[in-house]
Amino acid sequence: MRDSDRLWRIDGKRYTARLPCSSDAGSVRASHPVKRFVRLLLRSLVKMLLGLMLLSALLVLGLRFVDPPVWSWQLHRALFNPPGYPAQTKHQWVPLAQIAQPMQLAVIAAEDQRFPSHHGFDMNAIEAAFAHNARGKRVRGASTITQQTAKNLFLWPSRSYLRKGIEAWLTLLMELLLGKERILELYLNIVEFGPGIYGVDAAGRHFFGKPARHLNWTESARLAAVLPNPWQHRAQPPSSYVLERSQWILRQMGQLGYATLKKLRD
Numbered sequence: 001m002r003d004s005d006r007l008w009r010i011d012g013k014r015y016t017a018r019l020p021c022s023s024d025a026g027s028v029r030a031s032h033p034v035k036r037f038v039r040l041l042l043r044s045l046v047k048m049l050l051g052l053m054l055l056s057a058l059l060v061l062g063l064r065f066v067d068p069p070v071w072s073w074q075l076h077r078a079l080f081n082p083p084g085y086p087a088q089t090k091h092q093w094v095p096l097a098q099i100a101q102p103m104q105l106a107v108i109a110a111e112d113q114r115f116p117s118h119h120g121f122d123m124n125a126i127e128a129a130f131a132h133n134a135r136g137k138r139v140r141g142a143s144t145i146t147q148q149t150a151k152n153l154f155l156w157p158s159r160s161y162l163r164k165g166i167e168a169w170l171t172l173l174m175e176l177l178l179g180k181e182r183i184l185e186l187y188l189n190i191v192e193f194g195p196g197i198y199g200v201d202a203a204g205r206h207f208f209g210k211p212a213r214h215l216n217w218t219e220s221a222r223l224a225a226v227l228p229n230p231w232q233h234r235a236q237p238p239s240s241y242v243l244e245r246s247q248w249i250l251r252q253m254g255q256l257g258y259a260t261l262k263k264l265r266d
């Protein structure tokens with residue numbers, strides 16, 4: 001029997017009870033700081049995550065009332081100038097009411113035809129993109145107008161899972177806090193239509209010599225046609241690709257009709 005054990009006799013039977021020795025207490029004391037550090041670290045990480053979530057929610061909520069003077073995509077272009085980027089950029093913010101309805105309809109027809117009905121993510125487009133990419137063809141995306149707006153406003157150009165996760169969170173916030181019309185207004189005012197040409201009003205004046213409110217169906221379709229790659233394609237003069245794609249967009253616009261824009265207010 002060890003020194004730390006004690007012998008007990010109850011009802012004529014012998015029992016041995018082990019008492020904690022000094023070495024046991026030392027190991028317990030040694031483990032406590034590690035456990036406390038882990039708990040403190042976890043609490044700190046949770047608080048940091050909750051703080052970032054709250055901050056992002058406040059930033060998105062502020063977009064209901066304030067037009068952003070600058071956004072991440074524009075900043076990235078300014079800091080890391082690609083070849084051909086102009087010294088001076090063009091941009092003029094205009095409210096959605098001063099953007100021609102054909103232009104509003106054109107970007108929905110070209111970029112996200114389920115925009116009025118989905119909640120930030122087009123699951124049908126995502127499934128189609130997965131099937132397309134699984135066949136080994138050129139990678140095709142499935143980003144909605146809301147996702148593109150979140151990326152252009154807040155994030156950096158990257159294909160990492162981290163960025164896509166943050167983009168998904170911001171997309172949910174925008175759908176919840178802003179509404180479809182405000183999201184479309186943001187998108188049309190910050191999207192790049194050419195090197196250093198941001199927003200539909202600057203694009204209309206640059207390519208067609210008219211403000212956004214005066215754009216017709218053909219001009220709107222051409223501007224929407226360059227959005228997949230505004231550095232490679234121009235709305236005016238149009239390439240054969242832009243002409244072909246703008247004709248497809250015009251047909252889609254005719255099928256969707258202005259009733260699509262009315263759904264944005266529902």
